[in-house]
Amino acid sequence: xxxxxxxxxxxxxxxxxxxxxxxxxxxxxxxxxxxxxxxxxxxxxxxxxxxxxxxxxxxxxxxxxxxxxxxxxxxxxxxxxxxxxxxxxxxxxxxxxxxxxxxxxxxxxxxxxxxxxxxxxxxxxxxxxxxxxxxxxxxxxxxxxxxxxxxxxxxxxxxxxxxxxxxxxxxxxxxxxxxxxxxxxxxxxxxxxxxxxxxxxxxxxxxxxxxxxxxxxxx
Amino acid sequence: xxxxxxxxxxxxxxxxxxxxxxxxxxxxxxxxxxxxxxxxxxxxxxxxxxxxxxxxxxxxxxxxxxxxxxxxxxxxxxxxxxxxxxxxxxxxxxxxxxxxxxxxxxxxxxxxxxxxxxxxxxxxxxxxxxxxxxxxxxxxxxxxxxxxxxxxxxxxxxxxxxxxxxxxxxxxxxxxxxxxxxxxxxxxxxxxxxxxx
Numbered sequence: 001x002x003x004x005x006x007x008x009x010x011x012x013x014x015x016x017x018x019x020x021x022x023x024x025x026x027x028x029x030x031x032x033x034x035x036x037x038x039x040x041x042x043x044x045x046x047x048x049x050x051x052x053x054x055x056x057x058x059x060x061x062x063x064x065x066x067x068x069x070x071x072x073x074x075x076x077x078x079x080x081x082x083x084x085x086x087x088x089x090x091x092x093x094x095x096x097x098x099x100x101x102x103x104x105x106x107x108x109x110x111x112x113x114x115x116x117x118x119x120x121x122x123x124x125x126x127x128x129x130x131x132x133x134x135x136x137x138x139x140x141x142x143x144x145x146x147x148x149x150x151x152x153x154x155x156x157x158x159x160x161x162x163x164x165x166x167x168x169x170x171x172x173x174x175x176x177x178x179x180x181x182x183x184x185x186x187x188x189x190x191x192x193x194x195x196x197x198x199x200x201x202x203x204x205x206x207x208x209x210x211x212x213x214x215x216x217x218x219x
Numbered sequence: 220x221x222x223x224x225x226x227x228x229x230x231x232x233x234x235x236x237x238x239x240x241x242x243x244x245x246x247x248x249x250x251x252x253x254x255x256x257x258x259x260x261x262x263x264x265x266x267x268x269x270x271x272x273x274x275x276x277x278x279x280x281x282x283x284x285x286x287x288x289x290x291x292x293x294x295x296x297x298x299x300x301x302x303x304x305x306x307x308x309x310x311x312x313x314x315x316x317x318x319x320x321x322x323x324x325x326x327x328x329x330x331x332x333x334x335x336x337x338x339x340x341x342x343x344x345x346x347x348x349x350x351x352x353x354x355x356x357x358x359x360x361x362x363x364x365x366x367x368x369x370x371x372x373x374x375x376x377x378x379x380x381x382x383x384x385x386x387x388x389x390x391x392x393x394x395x396x397x398x399x400x401x402x403x404x405x406x407x408x409x410x411x412x413x414x415x416x
Contacts, residue, residue: 007388007389007392007393008389008392011388011395012373012388015366015373017373042396043392043395043399045408045409046395046399048409048412049398049409050363050367051367052344052412052413053345053348055250056249056250056253056259058245058250059263060267062245062270
C-alpha cells in the first residue's frame, strides 16, 4: 500500500478484530484514503467468494469408547438414565422377587380382622378320584354319542382303505393281464413266422424235386 | 457442557465424555483439515489421527480452558506431518515467509489457466475454491482457513502457530491478496460464484 496505514491494522478492521480505539482512527483514515478503501473492498470481495464454500458434513462415526447402554435407556426419560440405574432396577427386582417367594411359602390368613402369618405349607387342593364319582345320564348319553361317532368314523376309514386297496389290486391285475396278452401275441407272431419260413423251405425243396423229376422224364 | 467440563469428566474416569468431546469438535476439525489438505478422504483419515493424538495427550494438557488452541495445534501438526510424508508440495519454512514471498503469485493456479472461463465453468465452486486455497503458500492458507472458516480470533491463531499477532495479520493480508489474484486470473467473482451455487 502506498499510504501509512499498515496492512495489519487494515486486516484487523476488515475482520472487526482489533484493539479498542483503533476503529475510529481507521475509519477517519479510510475517509481520506481511496487506496485503503479499494484494498478493503478487494478483501471483502475475496472473502465473499471464500464464503461460498460452506462447511461440509464429515460423514464419519468417530467413537473412541463404545458406550454401554442399558436396554432401559431408550425407554426411560433422561433423568432416569443416570449411571447405575441398572443396578438400582436389578436390586428392586430381586427385592420384589424375594417378597413374592416369602409370601408363597408363608401361609397368610386373616381371622376376624387379625392378620396372622405362619410357616405352614400351603394346603394343596383335595384330589378327587374321578372313578368314585357317579356318572350322570347326560354324561352317559354324551359318551355313547362319542363312541358311536368314533365307530362310524372307523367304518368310514375302513371302507376308504378297502376301496383304495381294491383299486390298486385291479390296476395291478389289469397291468399283468395286458403284459401277458402282449407276451402271448409275440409268441404267436414268432410261431407264425416259423411256419412261414418252414413252408417256404418246403416249397423250395418241392420245386427242386419237381425240376429234377421233370428233367429225368424228358431225358 | 463445556469443553473443560467434558475434559474433567473424562480425566475423572467418565470415558464416554471423550465421545461427546469428539462429536462436538468433529465437524470443525474435519473442515479445517479438509481445507488444509484439499482431499476429503485424506481429511477423514487425518481427522481420526488428530483425535487419537488428542485422546493420548489430553492428560498432559495443563490449561484446560485453552483446549481449542491446543486442539488446532494438534490438527495442524497432524496435517503437516502427513504432507511431509507424501511430499506432494514443498513445505515452506515459517521464517521464510515474512518478506520474500509476499507478492508471489501461485504458479499452480496460473499454469492451469489456458482457458479461464471454460475452466471456471467446467468445475464446481467447491473444487475451484479448494484449488485456489491449495495454490497459496501453506503459512497463508493456515491463517486464512483458521480465520475465514474456523472463525478464530487473530490472537488465537497466533497462539496456535506460536507467532506474533502481527505476523498472523500480515499472512492473512497476503493470503487474501494471493487469493484475489488467483480469482482474477480465473475470472471468478462473487456474482459468478453465487450463480454457480
